[in-house]
Amino acid sequence: MPAHAHVTDPAPDPDTTPEADPDAAATDPLGRERAHLAASRSALRAMREDVENLDIRDVTANWVNAIVLQAQIDDRIKALADLAHTPLFFGRLNYLHAPGAELAEGAEGEQFYIGRRHVHDAGGDPMVIDWRAPVSQPFYRASKNDPQDIGLRRRFGYTGGELTAYEDEHLSDPAEAAAVSKLLQQEIERPRVGPMRDIVATIQPEQDEIVRSGLSGSVCVQGGPGTGKTAVGLHRVAYLLYAHRDRLARTGTLVIGPNRSFLHYIEQVLPALGELEVKQATVDDLVARADLEVRGTDAAETAVVKGDARMAEVLRRAVHSHVSEPVEPLMVVRGSRRWRVPAYEIAEIVAELQNRDIRYGAARDALPQRIAHAVLVRMEQAGEAPDDRVQDAVARNPAVKAVVKSVWPLVEPAKLVLRLLSDAEFLAEHAEGVLSQEEQELLLWSKPARSVKSAKWSAADLVLIDETNDLVERTHSLGHVVVDEAQDLSPMQYRAVGRRCTTGSATVLGDLAQGTTPWATRSWDEALAHLGKPGAVLEELTAGFRVPREVIAYASRLLPSISPGLSPVSSVRETPGSLIISAVDAADSLPSAVIDACRASLVHEGSIGLIAADARIPELAEALTEAGLPYLAPGEETTAESRLTLVPASLAKGLEYDYVVLHEPADVVSGEPDTRTGLRRLYVCLTRAVSGLTLLHAAPLPDPLTQP
DSSP, X not given: OOTTOEEEOOOOOGGGOTTTOHHHHHHOHHHHHHHHHHHHHHHHHHHHHHHHTOOOTTTOSSHHHHHHHHHHHHHHHHHTOOOTTSOSEEEEEEESSOTTSOOOTTOOOOEEEEESSOEEOTTSOEEEEETTSGGGTHHHHOOSSOOTTEEEEEEEEEETTEEEEEEEEOTTOTTSOOOOOHXXXXXXXXXXXXXXXXXXXXXXXHHHHHHTSOSSSOEEEEEOTTSOHHHHHHHHHHHHHHHTHHHHHHHOEEEEESSHHHHHHHTTHHHHTTOOOOEEEEHHHHHOOTTOOBOOOOOHHHHHHHTSTHHHHHHHHHHHTTOOOOOSOEEEEETTEEEEEOHHHHHHHHHHHHHTTOOHXXXXXXXXXXXXXXXXXXXXXXXXOOOHHHHHHHHTOHHHHHXXXXXXXXXXXXXXXXXXXXXXXXXXXXXXXXXXXHHHHHHSOSSXXXXXXXXXXXXXXXXXXXXXXXXXXXXXXXXXXXXSSXXXXXXXXXXXXXXXXXXXXXXXXXOGGGOOSTTOOSOHHHHHHHHTOTTOEEEEEOEESSSOHHHHHHHGGGHHHHSTTOOOOEESOOOTTOEEEEEOSOGGGHHHHHHHHHHHHHTSSSOEEEEEOGGGHHHHHHHHHHTTOOOBOTTSOOOSSOOEEEEEGGGOTXXXXXXXXXXXXXXXXXXXXXXXXXXXXXXHHHTOEEEEEEEEESSOOOHHHHOO
16 A cells, blocks of 8 residues: 555445445455444444443442442443444554563554544453553654654544544554545544534644643643644543542542633534543633622722732731620630630740641631640649540630630631621731722722622622632542633632642643733743642643634734744634735624624634624624624624624634634724733634634734734
């Protein structure tokens, strides 16, 4: 077979499939692969039926165990689903020797099919190997320079769920030259309809290294548009669940995204890989409280101060300011005896607890036991022999409780934050030397709220309450957290995320050039310090697989203005004609030009995104309706019948469309608080296209785009 051989064939006729004609399967390589696909699907159905037929009536001790076991069985049944249009396997590896065996002369090799999940036959022999298994790793990393004992790597092409092509690389054959895989390129460029799909068949070596990095260490991935950082993060979760399932089943995993539209877009990736238990949330979801409603908004300069890491010190001071010096001795009466603990000794106990740097609530819980211990020492000195029960009784004594209430009172986080934002003197006392007078004035509400319930809390306020709550009581830590579009988090939001993985690890994904909040991350070192993961490994993805070269090169003209020193993405996809820049003579004709551009884009296969400044969305929605063009909102799933989505610029981040029509770049820039943030927002919008971008403008383009 010639170098990098590519074999293709029309989709098989149902009456002449390899199952129906075994002789054809024996003589036709493509037929044999189709036969293996059919047999693998049959084996997967059998695996699912085995689980469905399990009888648990005699193996559960009680109804609680029965419910838990049934839920696990139901999840297993879902994980074993055979998705009709999702290939069960996408590759094959022929090892020269059995993996793990000595590379002896004449040693027999093995053949493995690589897919999204493990499938075995009735005898337990593997028919498809999970892509996460160690034996699958060479599928992603082997090369002509490093064949990793692979004689042949075969990639499969599918049409509508049917195997229609394969492509071979003879990695250990020095006579065969390295070549670009056409099937790999076709899979990367395949039109996008519906939610985000997995990249399991197209993972690149540099991506695979990140995906398979260990659970114990945290990883930060800086990746420009189209480098696949989001997909890498999701596949890393799937890999970690495979490699450390028992541990993560106990500790939990979480994917954090920037907004609900984004989470809806990515939500099918993990289930397609057989992982159903990963929770997804926004940062606002993390800090939300059932008893508090976000009804207020902050001016940008106020939100910047509230999101500043210095607020953590202000809150710490405010919490611990509630601890006071005892002024009177303690007298405990038990029966006919009275036991006295002087005020100075109680003060020493309080000071020792404060110096231990434990949570405010934990120290408060320990205080009565420490005071009770001081009483027991006096009992023992008087000749008594008290035990733990006596100490517990003394700790519950009304006199001890009264001292604790006076010296170390309860702190309700929301009430404390309410007071800080309402009481200028209280704020000044605890912000002295931390925040300037001007910053303190920005924090104070113009009209103080009367109560926690009536306050118009902002999203940033709830982050402050979450920080305060952690000062009082430790936040539960998960085993692994993935945070995407992390460049938009404030330092205080990083701290909120970090609290959720203090004993676990994190995968941080983002692009400094796409930071569009006033508090956007300036450097990953700084961000990781706020997260509590200063030792995280920083990886950079610069090879682009999604955005055409012409489009990313045009968008990269903005980089010197928005993120100097950041490496531009080098796209591997050269697509002539993928960028159209059209100047419209008058603003009155711009809507009609937009309609024409949308119609032209809809001629192509795949999804279409019409992106515009938020303020322009209502008039564009009206224009689309009048033109008879149905459209979706971000987060709504595209279908073959409904492929056009109207996207406000503020929600474009993380989304992708085959073809994008971008309306009036100048409006996108002017819609933000400052020029740099506006240009970053424009950079995001320019890089949402997978196949083609049409840019329409009546106003002059922003200056950086006019520079060659």
